[in-house]
Amino acid sequence: MSIFDFTLEELEDYLVKNGFKKYNATQIIEWIYEKKVYDFNKMSNLSKKLISFLNENIRIEKLEVLQVEKSPLANKYLLRLNDNNKIECVLMNHDYGYSLCVSSQVGCNMGCSFCESGRLKKVRDLTLGELVSEVISVRDYEGVRIDSIVVMGIGEPFDNFINIKRFISVVTNNKMVGIGQRHLTISTCGLVPKIYEFADLETGVNLAISLHAPNNEIRDRIMKVNKAYKIEEVMAALDYYISKTNRRVTIEYIMLEGINDSDECARELSNLVKGKLMYVNLIPYNETSNFTMKRSNDFKIKSFYDILKSNNVNVTIRKEMGGNLSAACGQLRANAERL
């Protein structure tokens, strides 16, 4: 068991069950998260008995950084898990601060036809400890303050919902990672029942949806999940999320040449989101050698953007931050594993 495997409440329960005091949990958490002391023996306000209990039962373990790819705006990290599986994290340097993109699973079962992570099937979910260690490991490796986190790396976070809920608790607890709810974003390909559950948590955590198509015909072709949950069901779940939280939803839309980038698609997409508390983020596709799909050209992206704008849709074109990195989701891991 790693110290990063506990929410605050879980650590309190665990210590109490083992004959220690509830407040010991807060003391330990302060050493770890605030003072960055990763050695129980140096936690001077803990009893000897507690220190030896911790040494016997709990590890303080960060993830080994196996490889780093650097570019001016983004660094990509290949991290090693205890069982030798590998995952990726991307640290982006925005003008408002550092944002970290974390993985939620080893591989992914959603099988989107354009995505490297999905080409490599899910091996397993990440544990809470591994999710939190991604943040702590990259933060300490670079010695930077991370201002926001997006769960947009390898994996489908809502397919690892229990740990994502616990991750939200650790990340947003100001005694722990201490990132405000509004600075945390979870991205899903649209697992509808989990969108409802997420809404019912009534947190201020942001939700992003990988829509990528304006109708079922196109979405069926590129996203396997659409066979289970149709666009209408996804949109209804988003309406529910908005009614519960009053938070703006991000609609992610990858621009794929000749597949979803026509003027007609732009008009259909406008009709889907118009008048709703949503904004569209157009994402230039990151080509990878394992798929034949191409990125729409800049002209096409701009005209798609203009149609959305003229329909009063809030829209931005995602800045490409890691063009020279193996930045397509899962690409660095795939290369490293020769998968």
Ligand code: SAH
């Ligand atoms: N499973 C979640 C989160 C991980 S994917 C989800 O689907 O939202 C994060 C985002 O990157 C998704 O929008 C995904 O569709 C997109 N993506 C995957 N491969 C990409 C590529 N090669 N270029 C650009 N975006 C990509």
